[in-house]
Amino acid sequence: MDTKHWVRLEFGLATLVVVIFMSGSAMGDTGSSSISANFNGTPIPFPDVIWFSAVLHPANLSATLPVQVFITGQTISFTVSGTPYTVDVPNACITFDPFLDADMSGSASTVYDGQWETTVPSFGLAGNTFLAGVALQTLPGGFPGGIKNVTWQGTFFADFPGVSLHWQWAAAVYRMFSDDYNSLGVKPVDDNMASIYQNADHAGTPENFKHYVTGGARGGGGSNYTGSLSASVSVTPFPLPVPCGFPE
Template identity: 45%
Template sequence: MGGQPPCGLSANAAPGADIIFDPLVQSVQFYYAACNDVSIEAFDKNGVYLGGAMAGKTGDTQPYQEWRLFGMELPSSVIQKITVRGVALIDDLKLCSRQRPACRSISASSNFNNTPISAGRFIWFNSAVKVSGLGSAPATIGFEGSTIQFAANGTNYNLPAPNARITFSPAATTAITTFDAATRTWLTTVPVGFAGNVFLSGLVVPVTSDLPGGLDPVTWTGVFTTDTPGVTVQWKWAAAVYTSFSTDYNALGVRSVDDNQASPFQNSIYAGTPTNFTSFVTGGARGAGGANFTGSYKAARPTTPCVIP
């Protein structure tokens, strides 16, 4: 069997070998002659098993097979390595990676109000997007590699925020948000064509020592992706302080959208509101307490997501 896999990077791989991938890897292609079942398994940087798929079965001879990491619905940044399992002809088993386009990050900076934040309280950072350019077909917006940065009391904080994926689905009649703890990803599904504000991502920060008011700047940075060309995003974030909260994101009851018709919560509160904890909101960060459950937004930041087919 001759030839090479039809992509740029290739390397021979023995069965059982660990292949380390760049975080931007989108898919893996195989060129092999299998003498036994050949499978692949994906692991994160801590060695935790994420999932796998069959690459070939006994007796197969294929010019190449492709296994899309995104088909596992895992953010590419989660996957650290794959392991090839099975018995194969080493010279004929080749792996190559196809990388995603280089995607630029975007940052949005704001400031906190002058209310100090006492130790024992919680800051709820939350963000929302309004998406334009959607048609009637399904579409996905992703948000990856995000961090929140600020400085206080001589300490520089660099907080990793969860990833996010918003799916605009023809099958959806109402909006729903859940949190996948295994991949640390917010998952929101909304009806296709919805044009209002949609919750994107949120991070709870337990305050372990008193923070002064007036922190400036506070910057949220991340990478937007989409599978749909022509889509644009208006992105904004806010932060509110709570006297009691939960680090179990699925216990928060996060409101997915502003619109009442698309939300199971029939009220006028904003997307990103933790509906199960609204009685504990207080002043601080970008909120004044009362009915300001998300904090106040600064002007939305426009961006065009990186297209990942």
């Protein structure tokens, strides 16, 4: 039987798991998905923070019922100088509500309450919707530029049959950040009308800290607050057994 031995480092903003040994096979189930992408060549010094964010775009939503999408078991894994690392990503619940008006400010929102909880209109939005995010403070000594095969994976569920999703992730570096995710002011959608942040920033932008962005990970600083998106991958979610989560 495959085994995993982890050393958990409660360091900085995220739980960093140093993988001492791990073996196993690739995920083949429909609702499980992973995306790998590379960092750019800019080194990331200590104590800068990497803000990882993922977004999605749904299809085949209900025109008469709210639809919930739940993402769990999320991790981000990468290797630096031969040492594998894994970052745990909080669960996420996205509610697509057909009764919300995409032209109304505040109809799209994101809060953090032990998991990411995002509510958006089912229809009329331009662009992507925030999926989940996690902040990781670099270790002493920092990380080199050019880290390859950074992989975000998770398992997707939906409570309405026929829903399909396209998702992507990005990463940007910040000189200052917060471990209180509600203080970040995460923009829930790309759309420039539906949230209280009526601008052209991408979904996942930490609006209250964006002036601290700098180059590194998948971003170049400036106005690139989330970094460049990975390739888009489609996933057909598993059926969601209970609203946004599972029984204890």
